[in-house]
Amino acid sequence: MAVxxxxxAAAPARADYTVYACQGPAGQPAPVSxxxxxxxxxxxxxxxCATGGVLAVHMRGSGPWQGGQGAEHRFSAPGGTxxxxxxxxxxxxxFAGNPQRWAYSLFADTxxxxxxxxxxxxxxxxxxDGPADFPNLDAGVVGIRAGCATIQTSSCAAPPxxxxxxxxxxxLRDGTAPAVANVGGTLPAANGTVRGTLTATWDASDVGxxxxxxIVEVDGQPVAAEPVPGxxxxxxxxxxxxxxxxxxxxxxxxxxxxxxxxxDTTKLADGPHTITVLMEDAxxxxxxxxxxxxxxxxxxxxSASSSSGRPNGINADTRGRLRAWFDRxxxxxxxxRYGQRVVIRGRLVNRRGRSIQGAxxxxxxxxxxxxxxxxxxxTGLKTRRNGKLTLILPLDLxxxxxxxxxxxxxxxxxxxxxxxxLRVVDKRGRLVTKRRGRLGRRG
Numbered sequence: 001m002a003v004x005x006x007x008x009a010a011a012p013a014r015a016d017y018t019v020y021a022c023q024g025p026a027g028q029p030a031p032v033s034x035x036x037x038x039x040x041x042x043x044x045x046x047x048x049c050a051t052g053g054v055l056a057v058h059m060r061g062s063g064p065w066q067g068g069q070g071a072e073h074r075f076s077a078p079g080g081t082x083x084x085x086x087x088x089x090x091x092x093x094x095f096a097g098n099p100q101r102w103a104y105s106l107f108a109d110t111x112x113x114x115x116x117x118x119x120x121x122x123x124x125x126x127x128x129d130g131p132a133d134f135p136n137l138d139a140g141v142v143g144i145r146a147g148c149a150t151i152q153t154s155s156c157a158a159p160p161x162x163x164x165x166x167x168x169x170x171x172l173r174d175g176t177a178p179a180v181a182n183v184g185g186t187l188p189a190a191n192g193t194v195r196g197t198l199t200a201t202w203d204a205s206d207v208g209x210x211x212x213x214x215i216v217e218v219d220g221q222p223v224a225a226e227p228v229p230g231x232x233x234x235x236x237x238x239x240x241x242x243x244x245x246x247x248x249x250x251x252x253x254x255x256x257x258x259x260x261x262x263x264d265t266t267k268l269a270d271g272p273h274t275i276t277v278l279m280e281d282a283x284x285x286x287x288x289x290x291x292x293x294x295x296x297x298x299x300x301x302x303s304a305s306s307s308s309g310r311p312n313g314i315n316a317d318t319r320g321r322l323r324a325w326f327d328r329x330x331x332x333x334x335x336x337r338y339g340q341r342v343v344i345r346g347r348l349v350n351r352r353g354r355s356i357q358g359a360x361x362x363x364x365x366x367x368x369x370x371x372x373x374x375x376x377x378x379t380g381l382k383t384r385r386n387g388k389l390t391l392i393l394p395l396d397l398x399x400x401x402x403x404x405x406x407x408x409x410x411x412x413x414x415x416x417x418x419x420x421x422l423r424v425v426d427k428r429g430r431l432v433t434k435r436r437g438r439l440g441r442r443g
Contacts, residue, residue: 016084016173017209017244017251017283022049023167025237025245033232034170034249035075043071043147055168057104057146059160067101067154070147075170076140078250080208081283083108083139085171090144091129092116094161102161103149106132108139117149135171142170172249174208174283181205187263187275188290195299199262200277202289203255209282210252214261214289217276218268226261228252233282244284252282261289265297269350270408271315272296300408309409313359313383317350318408322361324389324418335423338398338432344391344420348383348406355387360410363391364403367433398432399424 024030029052037045042065046056057071077083086108094102095116106114113134116126146163148156180202187198204211212233216224227233232248261277273296277289298311300318324346326334336342348356361381381404383389391404401421408415424432 015175015283015285016171017246018085018242019170019172019246019249019251020236021168021170022054022165024247025169025240025242028236030236030247033247034078035073037071037073039071041066041069043069045071045073047073053166055144055165056163057144058162059147063158063160064155065148065160067148067150067156070103070145070149072143072145073165074141074143075249077172078208080176081172081174082137083142083170084137084173085133085135086113086137086142086168087131087133087171088144088168089131089166091164091166092127092146092161094127094159096127101148101150101154102146102156104144104146104161104163106134106142106144108134108137108142111139113142170249172209172283174281174285176207176281177285177287178204178206178211178279178281180279180287180289183289185260187261187277187293190293190295193296193298194265195297196266197262197264198275199260200290201258201260202279203257204259204279204287205255206252206281207254208250210250210254211256211259212252212280212282214259215278215280215286216261216263217278218263219273220276220292224261228256228259244282246282266299268297268299269315269317269352269354270297270300271311271313271317309407309411312407312410312412313348313356315350315354315356316359316408317356318415319351320348320356320359320406320408320416321351322346322348322404322406322416322418324391324404324420326420326422332419333421333423335425338424338426339395341395342393342397342422344393344402344404346389346391346404346418348387348389348416355383355385357383357385357387359383359387359406361389362405362407362414364405366401366403367398393422397422397424398434 020030021032022030032047032049039045042060044058044060048054055073059065092104104116105112144163146161183202185200187200190198211228214226215222230253233252235243236245236247263275274292274294276292278286279289280286324344327343327345348359350356363381381391401419403419405414405417426432
């Protein structure tokens, strides 16, 4: 995996993921994963989700049906997880106007979340059709059951009970981060100045949701994510903001050897960076493969000059661009009265538009158009944290060109410059090219 630096929004790490059955989060047909049927006698637990149908519990034949018969669909939380939420759409029939003892329930372990029983003191005594949401659970098993609730010596008459679930989503909590082992490669071993492509390799295992993806961060910002190969290890709705929605109870592989990531440092600005590689499971738990490793990238600077000089500023770049202007008119040409204060402002950024901080800027001047550059007294000019700079000129300057120059490496050649033209006039508007005496004195 080669890092291409750009925008990548990784969801914050968490410990929950969602498994859909019958319909996915985007409404697509979804298989049933983690669910199992339990049936007896004339009761049936059917599954038609693979062909766009429903999970259903119902009775066969025309009745009457002996009491005590029933069936159910149950979901068992995978090892290392707990059910924390159930959302489903359910439709029931057989309760409205039926005096017999048909029953339906939605349960979590031994707790009944919702019940229907004709003629009974339950939460509902008629048919249901619509969504239901039960958050804040902590269960190992959830399920739906229906059947004839009377004792075996009694019976239930037609019409029979039928429960259908066209869509269900189970929220699972996974509290275990992936285990990482056998880390190797040039990135973990790197120290100090680096260039070219750096790689990391490792093995990993997980309990619960499985190994989902590798995330690479540069300077604390995610820049790339590489999914772990697997037939169900993919976000079921990549168009929304939740990357932890799946169509399988254990969506991703529980172990993987020979995982790898690579970072192409030529796509980074020369200068100091921190690089992090993370292993994430399908619930959002993350483990560190390579942790916030401080390195100094030196690709363009090392090839642009034979000088052994040091990078000039944080985010130093041979393609860095220096801009400067007169503060009064924000232009590169300005006319000033002799003796007035003149201020120049500017900014230095690298080729990606990031500020170059703490860079020394050389200041020169020419008194004639074809004259040689001569260094001014002001030589300690440096850019601030935001890459900005301020230069206050002496009061007694005459007409000249002011040249600001940036060297990506010091010592080294000028890599970016900006020339400003200062025109100085006296109180009569005449051009001042020669200094007649000290400021404030006639001469």
